[in-house]
Amino acid sequence: MKRIFRLFGVALAASAIISCTPGGANGKSSSSSSKKSAAEKAYVAPGEYDDYYGFLSGGFSGQVYAYGFPSARLLKILPVFSQDPQSGYGYSEETKPMLETSYGFIPWDDLHHPDISQTNGELDGRWIFANANNTPRIARISLTDFETQEIIEIPNSAGNHNSAFVTENTEYVVAGTRFGVPIPQRDMPIKDYKGNFEATVSFISVDQDEGDMDLAFQIRLPGFNYDLAHPGRDKSHGWMFFTTYNTEEAHTLLEVNSAERDKDFITAINWKKAEEYIKEGKGEMVKAKYAHNKYDAKKHTATSTMKDEVLMLDPTELPGIVYFIPSAKSPHGVDVDPTGEYIVSNGKLSANVVVHSFSKIQEAIEKENFVDEAYGIPILDFDETLAGIVEQPGIGPLHTEFDERGNAYTTFFISSEIVKWKVETQEVLDRHDVYYSPGHLSIPGGNSRKPDGKYLLSMNKITKDRYLPVGPEMNQPGQLFDISGDKMEMILDFPMIGEPHYASMIHADKIKDKTRKIYRLSSENDHERVVKSSKDVRIERDGKNVHVYMGMIRSHFNPDNIEGIKMGDTVYFHITNMEQDFDIPHGFAVMGANNSELLIVPGQTKTLVWEPQDVGIYPFYCTDFCSALHQEMQGYIRVSPEDSDIELSWSLDDDVHTN
Numbered sequence: 244m245k246r247i248f249r250l251f252g253v254a255l256a257a258s259a260i261i262s263c264t265p266g267g268a269n270g271k272s273s274s275s276s277s278k279k280s281a282a283e284k285a286y287v288a289p290g291e292y293d294d295y296y297g298f299l300s301g302g303f304s305g306q307v308y309a310y311g312f313p314s315a316r317l318l319k320i321l322p323v324f325s326q327d328p329q330s331g332y333g334y335s336e337e338t339k340p341m342l343e344t345s346y347g348f349i350p351w352d353d354l355h356h357p358d359i360s361q362t363n364g365e366l367d368g369r370w371i372f373a374n375a376n377n378t379p380r381i382a383r384i385s386l387t388d389f390e391t392q393e394i395i396e397i398p399n400s401a402g403n404h405n406s407a408f409v410t411e412n413t414e415y416v417v418a419g420t421r422f423g424v425p426i427p428q429r430d431m432p433i434k435d436y437k438g439n440f441e442a443t444v445s446f447i448s449v450d451q452d453e454g455d456m457d458l459a460f461q462i463r464l465p466g467f468n469y470d471l472a473h474p475g476r477d478k479s480h481g482w483m484f485f486t487t488y489n490t491e492e493a494h495t496l497l498e499v500n501s502a503e504r505d506k507d508f509i510t511a512i513n514w515k516k517a518e519e520y521i522k523e524g525k526g527e528m529v530k531a532k533y534a535h536n537k538y539d540a541k542k543h544t545a546t547s548t549m550k551d552e553v554l555m556l557d558p559t560e561l562p563g564i565v566y567f568i569p570s571a572k573s574p575h576g577v578d579v580d581p582t583g584e585y586i587v588s589n590g591k592l593s594a595n596v597v598v599h600s601f602s603k604i605q606e607a608i609e610k611e612n613f614v615d616e617a618y619g620i621p622i623l624d625f626d627e628t629l630a631g632i633v634e635q636p637g638i639g640p641l642h643t644e645f646d647e648r649g650n651a652y653t654t655f656f657i658s659s660e661i662v663k664w665k666v667e668t669q670e671v672l673d674r675h676d677v678y679y680s681p682g683h684l685s686i687p688g689g690n691s692r693k694p695d696g697k698y699l700l701s702m703n704k705i706t707k708d709r710y711l712p713v714g715p716e717m718n719q720p721g722q723l724f725d726i727s728g729d730k731m732e733m734i735l736d737f738p739m740i741g742e743p744h745y746a747s748m749i750h751a752d753k754i755k756d757k758t759r760k761i762y763r764l765s766s767e768n769d770h771e772r773v774v775k776s777s778k779d780v781r782i783e784r785d786g787k788n789v790h791v792y793m794g795m796i797r798s799h800f801n802p803d804n805i806e807g808i809k810m811g812d813t814v815y816f817h818i819t820n821m822e823q824d825f826d827i828p829h830g831f832a833v834m835g836a837n838n839s840e841l842l843i844v845p846g847q848t849k850t851l852v853w854e855p856q857d858v859g860i861y862p863f864y865c866t867d868f869c870s871a872l873h874q875e876m877q878g879y880i881r882v883s884p885e886d887s888d889i890e891l892s893w894s895l896d897d898d899v900h901t902n
């Protein structure tokens with residue numbers, strides 16, 4: 244009897260699951276054969292490579308995660324805005340300057356949207372750009388070295404959410420203000436927000452050879468909230484579109500007070516027109532303090548420079564660069580299809596997806612058919628710019644991406660599903676449940692002229708019962724779909740790290756053969772304190788600072804015994820990994836160090852600072868299992884009292900040196 248009840252219970256639970264997923268699973272039964280085919284589709288055999296790289300943002304972890312797809316194997320953690328104890332990023336002397344800002348050293352941020360560089364509207368695999376949301380910054384990560392090479396702070400901004408999106412030749416990376424704030428910052432009552440707080444959007448230019456970023460110009464805007472952005476492409480190249488909410492300019496209980504109006508805006512910016520004005524000498528240099536941090540991959544060292552002004556454009560004085568397009572209320576994503584004609588606005592409270600036409604926007608602008616203005620900026624007519632509406636596809640649309648077959652895919656947060664629809668006709672073609680509440684989705688090249696519509700990754704916000712429970716907080720689910728057929732098919736469900744907001748996916752062929760294997764000691768290491776051979780090994784005292792020039796090679800440190808360090812000294816370990824073989828890093832850790840280990844790749848030099856806290860003998864060792872005798876890769880440092888007369892000396896085996 245008990246057994247029968249239990250079986251009945253299972254059947255009930257199963258029917259409950261099925262009944263709460265209307266329209267799900269494509270009407271297919273979840274028979275073992277379909278499960279097997281899904282497994283085969285996501286399976287990459289041992290020793291074989293994935294077809295795609297996926298770079299997932301870590302959200303509040305401040306990092307980017309490189310995955311292989313379709314297997315969802317985690318390939319590497321790329322530290323960007325947060326210190327990383329695994330590599331020593333943000334702990335080593337060489338990388339600390341990367342995290343400098345006008346507010347000082349900030350070892351954390353909230354990274355939302357990685358975007359890969361493009362050439363002619365196609366992903367080119369040179370760099371990924373990513374945004375820091377909290378203390379506004381943009382980073383550039385090299386896809387040769389897989390290291391963060393540059394971070395630029397964005398002044399006159401607060402809540403840098405609508406970045407880091409690149410234009411179709413990587414002319415610019417765009418950034419913008421989520422929060423209206425006083426610009427410049429000043430002490431004033433919060434209740435005086437309306438009409439007094441302001442916002443900016445920023446255009447960061449990118450050098451096409453080296454990738455160096457520069458804050459080219461900012462555009463001053465009314466103090467609305469600017470949420471997300473996407474560049475025009477092909478026919479709409481030269482324009483940038485931003486979703487704009489809280490046009491009510493509420494400063495409290497926004498969940499109610501910013502949803503009063505029937506429509507909010509898409510802010511359309513003609514940046515080519517802005518460039519023309521700049522050429523004519525228009526715009527004004529304004530004071531602004533912001534850090535610009537660059538990593539020199541040859542010197543293996545970053546420097547931080549503080550900048551003090553920025554070129555500001557005022558659209559009320561420079562007509563033709565900014566227009567407001569009334570759109571869905573409280574919009575989130577704004578997405579441009581591969582042809583550049585359709586601009587999709589996702590009203591997160593609505594059941595409809597609004598599609599605007601770029602050609603119609605241009606006609607309305609030419610005719611100067613404006614229905615109103617806001618703070619001197621013309622407002623276009625909603626109906627005149629409309630291409631169509633996807634009627635009732637789901638509830639709570641957030642983001643849309645595209646394939647190369649004329650289809651769009653939109654995530655619906657509230658109804659927990661992805662809906663596929665035809666861009667030109669706005670006709671719904673397919674829908675599939677996700678578990679649960681998707682935010683962004685990603686298709687390789689889905690934000691470019693040339694999407695590669697094989698896979699779709701849904702990045703969901705709520706996990707609940709999907710995986711084995713691990714306490715109150717669950718990692719968020721990523722769900723991979725095969726979208727090559729008429730119907731979307733879910734082929735993999737895996738927990739992600741942090742909070743992946745967006746992922747940028749690219750075919751592996753565009754990256755894998757040009758990745759770095761080693762730094763050649765002869766020609767690719769100009770570090771000031773490199774050890775290229777054993778004759779460079781030495782220790783130098785400069786007052787209380789002691790500089791140790793150390794080499795490491797399987798399976799020893801040179802030197803491995805150090806004496807003559809005294810209390811009150813600050814010891815700088817400048818360590819070079821002298822290996823010249825691919826994938827032979829060594830690590831370095833010393834007892835009592837208050838920072839992290841260093842992981843040093845072949846041919847690279849890094850520096851760890853150590854301030855001994857007491858006299859004694861301190862071991863150091865290699866943290867990375869580098870050889871059969873890895874456990875023998877170790878050494879000792881003797882720390883003596885401040886007034887001792889022990890001479891500075893260093894040795895390896897019988898080879899003893901003093902100054």
Ligand code: CUA
Nearest residue numbers: 865867869873
């Ligand atoms: Cu070197 Cu372990």
